[in-house]
Amino acid sequence: MNRQTSIPALRHADAKERLVVIGNGMAGCRAVEEILALEPDRWAITIFGAEPRVNYNRIMLSPVLAGEKSFDEIVINSAEWYSDNGITLVSGDPVVHIDRAAQQVVSRAGRIESYDRLLIATGSDPFVIPVPGKDLPGVVTFRDLDDVETMLAAAEASSKAVVIGGGLLGLEAAHGLSLRGMTVTVVHLMPTLMERQLDEAAGYLLKSELEARGMTILTGADTAEIVEIDGHVGGVRLKDGTEIPADLVVMAVGIRPNGALAKAGGLEVERGIIVDDDMVTSDPAILAVGECVQHRGACYGLVAPIWEMCRALAAGLAAQPKGYSGSVTSTKLKVSGVDLFSAGDFSGGEGCEDIVMRDAARGIYKRVVVRDDKVIGVVLYGDTQDGNWYFDLLRQQQDVSDIREALIFGQAFAAGGALADPNAAVAALSDDAEICGCNGVSKGKVVACINGGAASLDAVRAGCKASASCGSCTDLVERLLALTLGDAVEESAKTICGCTSFGHDDVRRAIVERGFRSIPEVMQELHWSTPDGCSKCRPALNYYLLCAWPGEYVDDQKSRFVNERLHANIQKDGTYSVVPRMWGGITNPRELRAIADVVERYDARMVKVTGGQRLDIFGIRKEDLPAVWADLNAAGMVSGHAYGKSLRTVKTCVGSEWCRFGTQDSTGLGVKLEQMSWGSWMPHKFKMAVSGCPRNCAEATIKDFGVVCVDSGYELHIGGNGGIKVRATDLLTRVATEEEALEHCAAFVQLYREDAWYLERTAPWLERKGLAWIKAQLYDDPGAVKALASRFLYSQQFMQDDPWAQRAAGDRADLHSHVGRITAGPPPGGARLAMEPAE
Amino acid sequence: MSADWVSVCGVDAIEPGMAGTVPVDGADEIAIFHTSGGAFYALVNKCPHKGGPLSQGIVHGDSVSCPLHNWRISLLSGQALGEDKGCTPTIPLKIEAGQVWLDRAAILARAGA
């Protein structure tokens, strides 16, 4: 860069050149140190600082808040440093104006200082979300010592704090305040804590740890307002209406490079002050460094890049340019007892390979992302010892193909070069080496079990319990099987998908017995081999959790197939079809009119009578769905769940009310069955029918649950199926009254819900388990029907909330709207694109 | 020549693990994906198989499973993964100042198509 050398020297021949620094913070002072190291005698230096104190280590404010350090311990440049180096420190007096023509700066107190070179190091400003109440006393940010002092005073005087923002700063603030005795709630907009640095799996572990320490963590929580009580903060109200009482609110939602002064002075500023590789701004006499700059499009919020910038700046200024070329950053959370490390890019991409290791017993999650034989990202939770080693591999772009196999085990394993064949390593283990830590099973026991006839992984799990709990030793057990039996190893029952070594039954059992409450928890505890599963296991886990913890588990929309997410059926042209519920297949003029109106109003291209006695409206756009539902709701109709792995329809015939052969009120029973069971999520779709006599006009014997009315009561049939493979039902039992028919139905449905694999219809389920097994579950224990039925009805309390009404009222509007729109007007002079706000 | 960027929405508009849609006058709709790992990608919202709206699929890792017949499409390259063959055009995207930006030229190229 030769821009700098073009500045004429305006000073007296033997006077020093004047360097003025705006910002007495980490970057400003470090830059001065670097400059002094290269050219100790060239400059007469003046530093302006807005804060009334010397430069201190800002990142250590967290330990100060937590009571682990005092201010004196975090000072970097003492008053002596300034005087020893002849630096004039103007503290507590911010610069308010830069006059580039005159090469002068003006401070708030009116002090004018001329410069030959100006260095701007104004850092960043905390971002304050523009909600009502943001200016109330008791609302603070977390940026400087004054903020910490405000928080400490609040902690003395009061008891409850809300921290808005679950990033690094927010969590460190929450941790500190909680150590100071406050009850802390963290409100985070995103579903995952520190989502910029962590993936979902590590975010889950962090959240569990902080909750175990007594903090309340609300994710996916959007702040609507800061509530006032007597002119002071009284609490925080979220957009969903939740109100959290608080005497102190800490806003830690992010920072913004502080480029205002530079911009007012006419420098080029985008997100930050634009600088070149020598940290020179658009004015060759002015440099900038630290968080306030934007270099090659990037702004930084950590100190490591600042040190590199300062070196480049000093070198450029001394006309020995080295150039700064951007930084790769890593993050550690400074919460004592929580080990967390993240660096690089772990969002993945083409050709990326994830190597994941989870150790549930020790709360460890490690993920290394490799592309083209190089480490490009790493997330470590629980064991961060190797963080720096991975970070080095990453920054140096080292080829890791030689150590690939052992990479995830860390430096001690991988760097030793002791990469024996893993099979040989297992063979070399002694007989009493422990294979399965969860169940304390030694190699000798596993081999004995295999020699005793266990020829598959499942058989070993059943026989000696090895790998039957968390599954982290599955690999070892499989190697032992291979070593002992060679080709005679048998395939085990199918796993859910390639992400896990467990089958559906294992996972369902583990969820219930070990009380897993979320998808990331299941993945962590059962050692999933992918960071966030796949389109097979996510929906299955979501269903299993929903079934196991009714009323408690919050449905994960990301793990739902589109139909269940949008509560309508996607069609091949990307539009949707809508089927309102018609209880038992009965409708009336009001409903028909509403349907007719919807068809006309939204240009539905077809209406069809379905096989399940419903009307299906075709060709609705996803944006129109909420309005369509609102119209249907207004006529008293709710979602027909024609899209769901759930109760679809109850088909009925007209029965004893009209038909000359009818033996019972089949229509009435159908309506009651449907009212009892609508809205319930199931392993797969579930259809019912009730026929009024054995002529069976409602085709009850090809349904999942069918009732055939007879003079003496009701025959209950199960496991029928139309579709590709037609299967007629098996007779389950006969009952005398409607009440019994309803109760047995509820019990059967619940048994299916609790036992079947996700995406397994009742027909294959029945064939897999056997009719005898199902009967035994229901009838061996005289209390079983009642118990199952009451579990079903309990869960139904939470399910029978019309999803259409929720959406029509504005819930999850994001799912039904576009995020933006691009209009390509063809104006004279070429194509142009304009943006319109989202609808 | 450096790309000419047009901003379409804030990064907060799309929850991680989900996708948002951006209709374009006279051209194919664009889908913007936000993975649970935090990455953003933009693709034409059309499956290479039979045109399924990829934005409505389940997003996992850096791929999306098409809602119509479950093809798995790479978000980075637009290529069908596994046994399937086909490719959906990708649109260059960048994140800056809390906004998602798309490459204007690539969008216009689609408009011309």
Ligand SMILES: Cc1cc2nc3c(=O)[nH]c(=O)nc-3n(C[C@H](O)[C@H](O)[C@H](O)COP(=O)(O)OP(=O)(O)OC[C@H]3O[C@@H](n4cnc5c(N)ncnc54)[C@H](O)[C@@H]3O)c2cc1C
């Ligand atoms: C609580 C906390 C914890 C952190 N933890 C970490 C961590 O663990 N790891 C990490 O790498 N980073 C961490 N950081 C970030 C790190 O502190 C910053 O990246 C670093 O301080 C930025 O240095 P800077 O000089 O650019 O800005 P600052 O250090 O903010 O310095 C800028 C200074 O300029 C002053 N100023 C602004 N305008 C004017 C004006 N017009 N006139 C005069 N003076 C002005 C400001 O008052 C301030 O003192 C943390 C930050 C905080 C707040």
Ligand code: HEM
């Ligand atoms: C004497 C014998 C029968 C009589 C009197 C009879 C009468 C009826 C009546 C009145 C209906 C209208 C019911 C309604 O509105 O829902 C009907 C419907 C129907 N019947 Fe029959 N039926 C007889 C035998 C059968 C048989 C043997 C079958 C085939 C197995 C059958 C299949 C059907 C079907 C599929 C429907 C339509 C049900 C639907 O709405 O989807 N019927 N029948």
Ligand code: SF4
């Ligand atoms: S099933 Fe029996 S009662 Fe029902 S409509 Fe047919 S004939 Fe009548």
Ligand code: FES
């Ligand atoms: S249209 Fe996407 S898989 Fe068929």
